[in-house]
Amino acid sequence: MAWFKKTRKPIKGDAARSVPEGLWVKCPGCKQVIYNKDLAANLQVCPKCAHHFRLSAAERLRSLFDEGAWVEHDADLRSNDPLTFADTKAYKDRLAATQKATGLKDAIIVGSGQLDGLPIVIAAMEYAFIGGSMGVVMGEKLTRAAERALAERCPLIIVSCSGGARMMEGALSLMQMAKVSAALSRLDKACLPFISLLTDPTTGGVTASFAMLGDLNIAEPKALIGFAGPRVIEQTIRQKLPDGFQRSEFLLERGMIDLVVDRRQLKSTLAQSLRFMGAAPAPAPPEASAAAEQPAP
Amino acid sequence: MAADTLEFEEPITLLQKEMAAVASLPSTPERLRSIASLEARIQELRADIYKHLTPWQRVSVARHPNRPTVLDYVDRLFTEFVEIHGDRRFADDHAMVTGFARYHGEPVLIVGHHKGGGDTKQKIFRNFGYAKPEGYRKAMRAMELAQKFGRAILAFVDTPAAFPGIESEERGIAEAIAVNLRDMAALTVPVIVIVHGEGGSGGALGIAVGDRILMHENAVYSVIPPEGCAAILWRSSERKVEAADALKLTAPDLLKLGVVDEIVPEPIGGAHIDHAAAAALLDGPLRAALSASSAHDADTRLELRYRKFRQMGSVGIA
Numbered sequence: 001m002a003w004f005k006k007t008r009k010p011i012k013g014d015a016a017r018s019v020p021e022g023l024w025v026k027c028p029g030c031k032q033v034i035y036n037k038d039l040a041a042n043l044q045v046c047p048k049c050a051h052h053f054r055l056s057a058a059e060r061l062r063s064l065f066d067e068g069a070w071v072e073h074d075a076d077l078r079s080n081d082p083l084t085f086a087d088t089k090a091y092k093d094r095l096a097a098t099q100k101a102t103g104l105k106d107a108i109i110v111g112s113g114q115l116d117g118l119p120i121v122i123a124a125m126e127y128a129f130i131g132g133s134m135g136v137v138m139g140e141k142l143t144r145a146a147e148r149a150l151a152e153r154c155p156l157i158i159v160s161c162s163g164g165a166r167m168m169e170g171a172l173s174l175m176q177m178a179k180v181s182a183a184l185s186r187l188d189k190a191c192l193p194f195i196s197l198l199t200d201p202t203t204g205g206v207t208a209s210f211a212m213l214g215d216l217n218i219a220e221p222k223a224l225i226g227f228a229g230p231r232v233i234e235q236t237i238r239q240k241l242p243d244g245f246q247r248s249e250f251l252l253e254r255g256m257i258d259l260v261v262d263r264r265q266l267k268s269t270l271a272q273s274l275r276f277m278g279a280a281p282a283p284a285p286p287e288a289s290a291a292a293e294q295p296a297p
Numbered sequence: 298m299a300a301d302t303l304e305f306e307e308p309i310t311l312l313q314k315e316m317a318a319v320a321s322l323p324s325t326p327e328r329l330r331s332i333a334s335l336e337a338r339i340q341e342l343r344a345d346i347y348k349h350l351t352p353w354q355r356v357s358v359a360r361h362p363n364r365p366t367v368l369d370y371v372d373r374l375f376t377e378f379v380e381i382h383g384d385r386r387f388a389d390d391h392a393m394v395t396g397f398a399r400y401h402g403e404p405v406l407i408v409g410h411h412k413g414g415g416d417t418k419q420k421i422f423r424n425f426g427y428a429k430p431e432g433y434r435k436a437m438r439a440m441e442l443a444q445k446f447g448r449a450i451l452a453f454v455d456t457p458a459a460f461p462g463i464e465s466e467e468r469g470i471a472e473a474i475a476v477n478l479r480d481m482a483a484l485t486v487p488v489i490v491i492v493h494g495e496g497g498s499g500g501a502l503g504i505a506v507g508d509r510i511l512m513h514e515n516a517v518y519s520v521i522p523p524e525g526c527a528a529i530l531w532r533s534s535e536r537k538v539e540a541a542d543a544l545k546l547t548a549p550d551l552l553k554l555g556v557v558d559e560i561v562p563e564p565i566g567g568a569h570i571d572h573a574a575a576a577a578l579l580d581g582p583l584r585a586a587l588s589a590s591s592a593h594d595a596d597t598r599l600e601l602r603y604r605k606f607r608q609m610g611s612v613g614i615a
Binding site for chain 2: 077078080081082083085086087088135136137139140143166169170171172173174176177178179182183184185186188189205207209210211213226227228232233236237241245246254255256
């Protein structure tokens with residue numbers, strides 16, 4: 001090996017962007033030290049510079065559903081490692097370790113509940129689970145989420161936070177792009193609202209399918225959003241990319257995103273949008289006698 | 298020729314050189330016999346090598362510069378081809394070919410990536426088969442034309458990937474592919490997909506949603522190129538051979554996983570050694586797939602296509 005050859009550093013967990021344990025957090029945006037509880041009370045947005053820390057899937061759903069409550073669907077679906085894939089580590093072991101660390105079976109949570117009184121299905125991705133990558137489980141859960149929204153005639157929101165298709169499930173991961181998009185085409189035909197919320201990061205096969213298919217594509221500020229990774233593009237064009245390339249504001253300027261919304265205004269913006277698109281509150285609860293026959297929510 | 302010889306075909310090249318050397322000498326009955334036997338050994342060796350290709354070797358066959366392009370198939374299987382151009386929004390992408398023709402007398406629409414074949418000027422003109430957003434939009438516009446006039450669509454897939462560059466991102470490559478995935482699922486006319494070369498992830502899938510997916514014996518179809526996968530997971534693109542193995546990107550693997558429906562045989566030694574034979578071998582499966590899909594009414598076809606993609610990946614869920 002040549003002495004000048006650059007050794008590649010292993011890909012590190014993106015520690016700077018998620019919130020570390022402990023009492024105090026240093027904001028990567030303004031370098032100020034923030035009290036952790038203040039951050040939590042502010043939806044993980046820096047009170048000083050509005051830097052958006054990454055949310056976990058559960059935190060995301062808590063921030064959107066009324067009373068932070070939802071009914072989870074298909075929580076038990078998990079991958080059976082269809083390719084028996086192994087790189088430097090067996091995929092099976094990687095899955096098991098990640099499942100243990102996150103308490104999730106895969107990189108997504110799907111729930112139904114209400115957003116500002118509107119019945120809705122929301123799917124949120126978990127970046128801590130193999131980079132939020134989309135394999136067969138995510139594809140299946142998203143398809144079922146779209147089918148559920150169709151059956152219940154309610155809107156669907158998908159919150160993307162993903163590096164793209166999961167390599168360890170090969171072409172099966174790729175096919176999930178077509179599968180979810182086909183399900184969304186049915187939602188589209190039925191005139192049911194679908195909002196895609198793009199958060200940091202949304203790249204690869206997730207962007208090139210459902211994340212760009214929203215009736216509205218809404219992004220959080222300064223999120224990395226793109227198809228090819230910045231490094232791949234730099235290799236193609238052999239020059240540094242301009243500042244802000246593939247960030248939310250860049251996509252907004254280029255006409256790919258409908259609006260960029262601060263997380264603290266997100267829920268109200270979503271509610272307004274959904275009402276514009278015809279979403280209606282659930283019918284008023286029936287009288288006491290009828291209510292007794294209803295299953296518990 | 299030498300530049301196009303694949304590494305694992307070296308033993309064949311040696312024999313070919315030997316044969317050429319004998320042939321250059323004055324002809325004698327003995328030499329003719331020796332040429333004939335060398336010829337037979339070459340055939341045998343080639344058959345043997347191609348029967349036992351590793352996944353990585355298949356990747357190199359799929360990327361062979363002389364591999365037939367969509368237009369090579371058009372020349373041999375179609376008549377009255379009229380190429381149409383442009384996405385009516387921005388530009389005409391030469392990496393994506395669209396046009397209509399007759400296939401066994403029936404009018405059909407053809408869309409397909411084009412890598413440029415063996416000629417350097419053509420390769421540059423075609424951007425090596427890396428289509429940009431305007432390419433996917435051009436394909437979709439052509440498919441909508443077919444939809445409007447009730448013509449079947451044949452999609453020829455052969456691309457390393459969608460073009461990864463600044464202009465691609467600026468003009469919304471992700472959106473262009475995404476819209477194709479959604480709208481191809483809703484086309485009511487028959488759509489047959491032929492993955493005949495390199496099925497490079499989203500760039501391939503962007504024209505590959507159909508009723509029946511045919512895949513050539515030595516084609517590959519993958520979520521990421523083996524080099525890219527190796528660079529990320531093994532931290533060294535040198536491990537591409539292992540990555541090609543692990544990704545299960547060959548036609549037999551994908552048939553087993555339910556990603557493709559049928560394998561199209563190639564001439565011994567790969568489609569690149571005999572374009573006419575390759576086209577002849579595609580004709581039967583293509584015609585059968587098209588007539589099977591055409592036999593359904595539009596609603597059934599839509600429902601079956603939905604179910605086809607709906608089941609993708611079920612094999613991987615516990």
